[in-house]
């Protein structure tokens with residue numbers, strides 16, 4: 001008689017796993033390779049930006065006090081005493097009714113306290129210009145420290161390095177960037193039915209898709225997947241593999257063999273290893289059989305063999321642990337609210353995580369379940385950019401209801417029409433900007 005497993009709640013399971021989260025160390029990569037990594041140290045502004053007062057426009061640097069009486073009917077003449085492009089410094093001083101022609105990004109010359117744009121100036125001869133309006137002191141100057149002040153923490157340790165962070169790293173002279181080292185995640189597939197990706201199909205056999213899917217998920221989460229192979233349902237072979245692999249990695253993921261079938265050997269393997277099983281049943285679908293054990297402080301994730309269950313188990317439990325290892329402060333999936341785009345009549349005895357597509361139609365976020373909602377389905381995974389969360393003990397979700405979604409990743413944009421429609425819906429005022 002098989003012992004009945006007692007399911008625990010998703011949040012309880014996650015808390016138990018987090019008790020065994022570990023942190024990685026720090027390594028250095030070149031700035032070119034820093035995108036997509038996680039910062040190993042706080043990114044602190046080591047100097048003010050801008051570092052000097054500079055002009056945000058092409059124009060003339062002048063003294064504001066010389067324009068006090070300027071107007072359309074009373075233009076004031078200025079003598080142009082020099083010109084500076086970005087990267088050069090003017091070595092004189094701007095005096096009364098003098099101007100220096102200045103380009104965007106150049107340092108404001110001494111004596112000047114404002115800039116007037118080229119378009120607002122009339123050239124009236126060689127080295128002479130005319131100004132017909134007042135300019136305020138400080139007008140059109142990007143002041144020292146306006147962008148960021150020295151000492152400001154711009155991105156804390158554990159931040160995912162996006163292109164904006166790369167710009168900051170370059171601004172502050174990081175040729176080499178301290179990043180969190182990636183956790184090494186061992187992956188093992190079990191199952192005598194498994195063929196590798198390049199093997200022809202045979203009756204009763206299937207191609208091992210989970211391994212490659214998990215490797216991609218691990219990479220997406222920021223970890224380093226190491227594939228140790230697929231093994232037939234033989235207790236001794238699987239035991240040896242799990243034992244040896246565990247010694248070489250930070251965490252281990254297995255797929256398949258965690259349920260109660262005759263060839264589901266993972267429970268016995270954990271026992272023989274002397275690993276503590278944190279849970280072996282979660283009140284969720286798919287992925288209820290997701291099992292997590294700990295051996296010598298290392299987490300062993302026993303994911304389901306069923307592709308969708310495997311996918312969801314990996315996103316909910318492995319991804320946060322990878323991000324935690326990378327010192328990320330927001331390691332779990334981000335939650336958002338959307339409107340259900342179609343009926344979902346099925347009952348939800350446990351919390352259900354439905355592979356779904358989140359879409360903005362120009363005015364509202366809608367979420368649509370993708371494909372068949374069964375844990376052995378592989379086709380619904382590719383089109384999903386979120387997991388729709390339907391709480392356990394509910395049924396009959398209707399189109400139009402507000403629901404929660406967990407964001408996976410969205411590299412795909414919107415259709416052009418939807419993008420343009422978004423502007424149509426904006427209530428825009430008229431601008432009085434002249435230029």
Ligand SMILES: Nc1nc2c(c(=O)[nH]1)N[C@H]1C(S)=C(S)[C@@H](COP(=O)(O)OP(=O)(O)OC[C@H]3O[C@@H](n4cnc5c(N)ncnc54)[C@H](O)[C@@H]3O)O[C@H]1N2
Pocket residue numbers: 189190191193194206207208209210211255256257258259260261264287288289303304305306307309375376
């Ligand atoms: N009597 C019971 N039977 C089952 C239960 C249960 O509670 N009592 N739970 C069911 C649920 S829920 C799931 S999910 C599965 C989980 O089974 P396992 O995780 O032990 O996985 P396997 O039995 O090894 O395989 C399940 C399924 O997935 C296919 N598979 C396996 N590995 C891969 C792979 N690497 N790539 C693609 N597909 C894979 C395998 O061929 C099976 O079809 O158990 C239910 N049964």
Ligand code: MOO
Pocket residue numbers: 284285286287288289290304306308309310375376
């Ligand atoms: O674990 Mo199963 O994945 O609930 O379908």
